[in-house]
Amino acid sequence: MYIRQGGSGLNAGKPVYTPPRGQGVLEAKLANLVTFQNDDKTYRIDPLLKMAIGHFQFEAIHPFRDGNGRTGRLFNIHYLTQKGLLDYPILYLSRYIVEHKEAYYNALAGVSQRGDWQGWLLYMLRAVEETAGLTYEKINHIIAARDAVLSVITSQKGISRPDQLTQKIFTQPVTRVRHLTEDRTYSENTARDYLNKLVDVGVVERKTVGGHHYFINRELYSILAE
Structure with missing residues (x-):
């Protein structure tokens, strides 16, 4: 060879x-x-x-x-x-x-x-x-983006444990409802409601593929793709 x-x-x-x-x-x-x-x-x-x-x-x-x-x-x-x-x-x-x-x-x-x-x-x-x-540099950009998103989420009424929610959506660029429920951080209905609220305020973008909803952290995705 x-x-x-x-x-x-x-x-x-x-x-x-x-x-x-x-x-x-x-x-x-x-x-x-x-x-x-x-x-x-x-x-x-x-x-x-x-x-x-x-x-x-x-x-x-x-x-x-x-x-x-x-x-x-x-x-x-x-x-x-x-x-x-x-x-x-x-x-x-x-x-x-x-x-x-x-x-x-x-x-x-x-x-x-x-x-x-x-x-x-x-x-x-x-x-x-x-x-x-x-x-x-990339890590610092991620930390800055996470802190900015945490500030936005904290300002929203009716969202409990905003720090844990922020951590979840910054663990990976694409989040699903089950990612918020698998360790019992939130119930399924609460997780779905919170992710939809994040869509409304522009923190994440919702994509539907094969009937499944995916929530994309565009800021994190952009940083990782640089």
């Missing part, structure tokens, strides 16, 4: 890398990767550098016929969460990698072809730095 050059240029389809193959080879290399990532006594390396090295190692092993890129990107965020650098897996490194795909593949090739670890590590550290900044 070969990894081929993408795109539509002159070199499109040209083999650029041959992953390791052979009986027991993949198993041995994956076992080595797992040991490297989890044995912090033998391999005393900063977690950010370890993430970058481990990501390269996984992509070089290329164990699957499809989905190696997606799996490798998930690997990054979950590793940082496991090591305590993140409380939640919300650092969207995939966006940076996709937007800088050519530099990403060049950096990977730099290691496999020339042993250029510095170029690869700097690429991944820049990805973390820029993504962390964007994520911080």
